[in-house]
Amino acid sequence: MELLGIHHLSAITANAQQNVDFYTKILGMRMVKKTVNQDDPSVYHLFYGDEIGNPGTELTFFEIPRAGQNHNGNNSISTTSLRVPNDEALKYWEKRLSDYDVDHEGIIEQNGRKVIPFKDFENQRLTLVSDENNNGVAGGTPWESSEADPNFGIIGLGPIHLTVPELKPTEAILTSLMGFRIARVYKHHETGMDVQVYETGKGGTGAEVHVHVREDLPKERLGRGGVHHVAFRVENEEKIRQYLEQLNEIGIGNSGFVDRFYFRSVYFREPNGILFELATDGPGFATDEDAEHLGESLALPPFLEDRRDQIEQNLKPIDYRP
Known part of the structure; x- marks a missing residue:
């Protein structure tokens, strides 16, 4: 495989409104798509990203209201990184996180880069x-x-951290199947433990997996x-x-071909049980909405459109004014 980098990452929230407030108001990301979990349309699937949700910038959340x-x-996928332009931007974010009482560790060094570990609500x-x-x-x-200074704004997903009990099975999938290469430790x-860094494509912060x-x-x-x-980036549907x-x-079990409307996918689990997705760069989030108004209304893929009334009745409205 010749993967291009990280495509998106999907996490779990129990409160869509608080999630929107944190990621749009505090972190300043754009909500590029307000839609539903296509496998369970009774719950939201929220996408945040850069100006138009380019591949590699998308952080997404499934809302499961009763999730413990x-x-x-x-x-597990144990840490999600978000890229900012430079070291100066981290000084801005250190102050901003403190001003909003966000739990963070301040600026430290990790893998030769300046970083700020922090947690959301x-x-x-x-x-x-x-x-x-x-x-x-x-x-x-x-x-x-x-709502954050765009000069220092988040520009995409950074290294994804995995935590596993055994290195070799995960390493074999990353290197032998997925085309990753060992970059450093x-x-x-x-x-104080070793962390293995694997990279794909052009490498760098947008194409790394760190394995603990x-x-x-x-x-x-x-x-x-x-x-x-x-999810990792794949050029097109043919690939x-x-x-x-x-x-x-x-003989690796998988989902088969899945059409997510905004991209095409296949899902599989690596040997330590972590769920991976391969996803195409297109068609993109402006497929069914004008780029100027992304995320402002509930977007549904065509196969769910005839159920819109029922779906909307089951969802709690989100207050979002971009």
Whole structure:
């Protein structure tokens, strides 16, 4: 496989309104699509990103109102990184997070980059990472109407962190099947343990997976504040179908071809049970909405449109004024 980088990441929230307030008002991301979970249209699926939700900038949330708190542990996507333009931007964000009483660790160094580890209102584990010296996959463009200063705005997803009890099975899938290559190893700032860095495509902050090996942790129990899956960028539908053939040839269970309307996908689990998705760069979020008004109304894929009235009745309205 020749993957282009990280496409999107999907997490769990128990409160859509608070989620919108945190990610649009505090983090200044644009809500580029307000839609529903296509597998369960009774709940929201919210997408945040850069000015038009370019691939590699999308952080998404499924709302599960009764979800219990995530129990952090092994076999998990354990931290989500968000890229900012440079080290100067981190100084802006350190003050902004403090001003909004967001739990954060201040500016530290990780893997040779300046970062700020922090948590959202549901203890979602997040990290702001500086693109100061990034020579790999380019970031997106912050929304000009952002509530945060767009000069320092979030420009996409950064390295995705996995925590697993065994390295070799996950490494085999990343390198032998998915085309990742080992880039470096660094010591984690809290545990002092080795973290393996794998990169794909042009590399850099938008194309890395960091793998933590923790034999001492129980298996994670997914809930609010946890991550459901991570998706990686594939050029087009033709490539998706080729990768699907590869998965079937080597006997890896998968979802088959899935048309998500805004992109095409295939899902599978790596050996430690973490859910991966391969997703195409297009068609994109402006397929059914004008780019100037993304996220302002409930968008439904065509196969759900005839159920709009019922779906809207089951959803609690979200107050969002971009």
